[in-house]
């Protein structure tokens with residue numbers, strides 16, 4: 001069974017393929033083999049955006065599609081940047097500028113609690129849809145550190161860690177990440193799909 005991974009972000013794609021690995025009966029298809037249109041992220045929540053992406057890409061491709069929407073939610077900022085994480089500092093989706101803006105807003109703020117949240121969505125061409133969530137709790141660092149990962153990884157320190165996500169090896173991030181947790185909750189559904197049981 002061919003399943004399309006509905007993201008054009010190479011960082012996310014890499015993490016998704018690494019995390020899910022081989023699932024018996026499933027052949028992963030990416031935007032390189034099956035190009036699809038960009039889905040405007042117009043939803044008010046991560047759930048809505050994940051749902052929109054999975055359904056629209058599945059309708060366009062005719063393939064079962066696994067998509068996700070993720071964001072960073074900072075307690076002292078009332079949950080921002082949240083669903084606006086990619087465009088926090090503007091339409092350019094500039095990771096460095098987003099991190100600088102976040103660190104500026106958090107200057108002198110003592111409550112540095114934050115969490116990453118991923119909502120994964122699996123849509124079938126017949127319109128059926130499943131959503132699964134994963135969360136990683138942590139704090140916002142006082143400066144950007146590390147070269148790994150992407151997005152807000154250099155400014156996010158997972159709970160129980162001293163390093164930022166960007167200072168960890170890719171496998172270390174994958175072991176604990178919000179994306180990992182959402183995708184592990186999706187795995188049984190993907191296996192059921194492969195067995196023709198959905």
Ligand code: IMP
Nearest residue numbers: 068069070071072085086150151152153
């Ligand atoms: P979207 O899910 O494509 O809307 O991406 C939202 C934004 O959240 C990305 O542009 C990144 O800035 C950020 N983001 C999503 N996942 C991660 C992650 O695993 N680490 C760091 N930043 C992330």
